Amino acid sequence: MIQQDTLKFEIEQLLEAIDFRYGYDFRHYARASLERRIKHRVGLSGLKHVTEMIPKILHDPNYFDLFLKDMSITVTEMFRDPYVFKKIRGDVCTHLSTYPRINIWHAGCATGEEVYSMAILLKEEGLLEKTRIYATDYNDYSLAIAKKGIYGAEHMKLFTKNYIASGGKTSFSDYYVSKYNSAKIDESLKQHITFANHNLMKDQVFAEMHLIVCRNVLIYFDKELQNRVLDLFKQSLIHRCYLILGDKETLDFSCVNDEFELSSKKERIYRKKNVL
Amino acid sequence: MSYEAIVIGVSAGGLNALHTIIPELPKEYPLPVIVVQHRLPEADDFLTTYLDQESKLHVKQAEPREPIQQGVYIAPAGYHLLVERDRTFGFSVDPKVNNAIPSIDVLFETAADAYQNKLVGIVLTGANSDGSQGLKFIKKNGGLTIVQAPNTAESPFMPKAAIEALEVDHIMPLVDIGAFLKTLPYTEKA
Incomplete structure (x- = not known):
């Protein structure tokens, strides 16, 4: 199996865990930008794989907070356009x-x-x-x-x-x-x-x-x-x-x-x- | 090996560089060409209109969720352009990457996820290092990597940064890139 399919599977597992534990259903988010943020967090946490985030998310609400914080970062301006x-x-x-x-x-x-x-x-x-x-x-x-x-x-x-x-x-x-x-x-x-x-x-x-x-x-x-x-x-x-x-x-x-x-x-x- | 898409990243000097490459491609060129050109968020779509006038291929601004088909797609100003796995466009207003929105790395990395080893990545003239990491990722996923020869670039910094970041497959003068793209094998649609 190519690595890509693994990543897609891992992300689906992670999103399911988040929905199960905290009731936020990110499965209806456009995937590409969501994946970038998740990969970034995996790197920052010193992890190798997205699945390694799952136990942390499930058992550590503070870690989920970090995830939410990652998700909150968008950029706008006053009077944009x-x-x-x-x-x-x-x-x-x-x-x-x-x-x-x-x-x-x-x-x-x-x-x-x-x-x-x-x-x-x-x-x-x-x-x-x-x-x-x-x-x-x-x-x-x-x-x-x-x-x-x-x-x-x-x-x-x-x-x-x-x-x-x-x-x-x-x-x-x-x-x-x-x-x-x-x-x-x-x-x-x-x-x-x-x-x-x-x-x-x-x-x-x-x-x-x-x-x-x-x-x-x-x-x-x-x-x-x-x-x-x-x-x-x-x-x-x-x-x-x-x-x-x-x-x-x-x-x-x-x-x-x-x-x-x-x-x-x-x-x-x-x-x-x-x-x- | 055959290919299914081309991504191009370009910054300072881009209008001339794109004008050298894109008009050379024939009307029925089979590979979609997706371009991030750095520009100010308030920039209008002159670049798109101008290239479209000058080219046989249709050149348009990419739109959210648009299925990627034949033609040239330009990233609009003020948004990151991403490729979703189902080969449609994603947009975001995430923070700047390499001080740029749209960022070349963002396009290249997501396109590499979607197209895997069927992707061709090209870094052209520019005055920063955006695109290097993305090109590295394309290579890692088995895609083909091309960089404009720095001595043919209005602004050689970006091509140089890419050449330093990875072992690129081809370093070629600007004037040769269009002709080379015409020779690329492509995957026939099922």
Whole structure:
């Protein structure tokens, strides 16, 4: 048997052990990036084979924590793809402003950069006061970073550039305080954000939303899990309200494609259709 | 030995290097060619459009989950491009590797997992060492490894780093690579 088949088998065993012991089912994750992370952890742990991780995972919750931490590492930016935020300032905000209260869900918010970007944007558009942003992730390590809202000072140049390109109305430095080598995002923004653990792999809808933002999360899932998540979004969204996906993500060929219309293609903004 | 895919990694000087190789391939070239060209996350798809205009083969940006078939696929800016075992594309926003996203190593290593010894890896001009580890892994899995002769590279650092990292199968001048690729035996589709 070639070594490759062995590796595939080993990874399946590991994922099954994780699901059995901790109830996280990573079997619906796209394999290639997951495998890279697992192999990396095998190396760091001084192990030779993926199967050697299994006893550690089963009997040592701290080791599983490490695994979760590995899984939490994705990279984003404040106002990533500025043109998307620019579009939100226009059409989307105009529609949102017609509601007396606004609920927004950042599903898979990771380390929170885009959540704070949204809060800043809403503040500038005069909508933040009537908005509640739910920022959720299954990973407590990511959530802890998101809640703190402290980012490396070295990123501020890029974030500022993005902010300006997104149509920012004041100076980006109004929204953070620099301390040593880090920048702490304005505390007052947090009053409108609820950070919570929510697992797209198994948890249900928790509120009715006017806007759902889920960018660069679906690329990590297989088709089945993508459809599960998109169905949750469909249930959660109020009619004529918006879903925003990542730059390379689309509803084409998904199970909810017929229930949404494309509002702006480049920005990947979808709108839930009225049910006739 | 026959092959089923080609992966190319290139950085500084890439536009000219790719323009030397890709247009030389015929319209029905059987092996998919998958390219990581380092560039800024906000880069547009000029590279793809330009190469497509200049080539007989169809050149396009890779899309998530797209089945890999004939043609040239370019990794979009701002994402790692991976090859899944079922020979579709995977995307990630994982941290930079070798200070790069997309990273050549990420493409090469996952492609080597998917294609095993049916893969051809090529490292071209560039000013860093991304691609060396990936090329080493391709070789380890039995694939074919090619590096652009450093003295024909606009930026020789990346080819040199690859040559130091492993015993590559072919070191060849940029102008010879396209012709060589046309001679590669390929696996007929079942």
